[in-house]
Amino acid sequence: MSTVLDVRALHKTFGGVVAAANINVSIAEGETIGVIGANGAGKTTFVNMVTGYLKPSAGAIEFLGKNIVGLRPRDITKLGVCRSFQVAQVFTSETVFENLLIAYGIAEERGWGLLRHIDNAPRAKRVEAHLARYKISEYRDVRATALPQGVRKLLDIAMATVRKPKLLMLDEPTSGISVEEKFGIMDIIMAALREEKTTVLFIEHDMEIVERYVSRVLAFYQGEIICDAPAAIALQDPKVKEFVIGQERHRTRGPVHA
Template identity: 60%
Template structure:
């Protein structure tokens, strides 16, 4: 299944919260350009996995290597510098600023302008980059709208757009379609995945919606009780008995009936 050399290597990854084991000896390789869906019931360890890869949570044991470089122990911003970025289940944006200002800050930091205290943020170069991002993520109409006045779906788009401006090689999305209406979810994912494919970004995303998983991913990692119980293409995964029983819950419902 893995054709390219792995860009991300996870070995013997363990995370314990007291007696609770949130990650139990996880081993997985992710290849460059893959679109990987991470599925699992609530509490299966999906977000914990994303948090460990992005440095938000330190693992209890194990190794996470990105292009050969060990990530465990690195601060979150160093992991961003290395080339891994993320979005959040609850959008993490600057709520008192406009969409344009949010993206300008992201662009300015990504362009290392923050290291130069004498650089004005609002430059023609950054403005041109801003226009580009606004176009690609269809955020033009909301450019001057304050985030607190935005709909949930637009905040999610902004959150992802901010994560992408640093040109990461791996992007982790934590439940990108949560809080987005059924009618909007495919349009939303088309915008996001279209933009990410153009950039050739390797994407891992946590998702509960199996329609989204079936449509957009090339590989599924199914989590159950902190372990990966299935690692296969989406069609096969969604038909897998274990996945149906422990992730989708079909067996469970049948038994109940």
């Protein structure tokens, strides 16, 4: 399988704080990768660097053989790396349909075409199909501000996939979602992405989600990747157990009161 993303010797510092240290990772087409690590381990910094939100202090990021360091987020998006956010980034006063319509309009129009009427019948049909793929058709005319958290997350991811990205980076797709909903929502997301044959990398704190959905795990600790292995092996790795899973369990359970 061909390489989609190749990251070499990536560094990022904020003053004296090292947020990423010598990150080397190669992602092949079709992989589903889970990024795990405690808060502040460097997971989101890594995603932010790949998607152009942060510029690395040093190192190379190649997407489909092209160096993307220094490119603006919108240029990286157009190349085929899209992302969703830990807090869903949607247009709250617009309906679900209108949110996706805007996403489609931006993806499909160029130059003077941006002045064409945004809502045309073929595009509306594509939006409806997209809504159906993410199982949010019933919320079509609901304003994003009134959506349940899980649906808002689905909308955020649906908007990120309008361009049919080659690589999709999801920042905690199940954060803020109830335990009862999380597998249902992940099933919808993964089924839609499989349909599009999208390579996926997602940050996740929930080890049940990681175990169930990913083929490979990148475990971050203090800005470094301490384990890069198939999920079954990575989750049994002593360092991962000590520095990541232990802290995650502690984080999930919260403080113990006497």
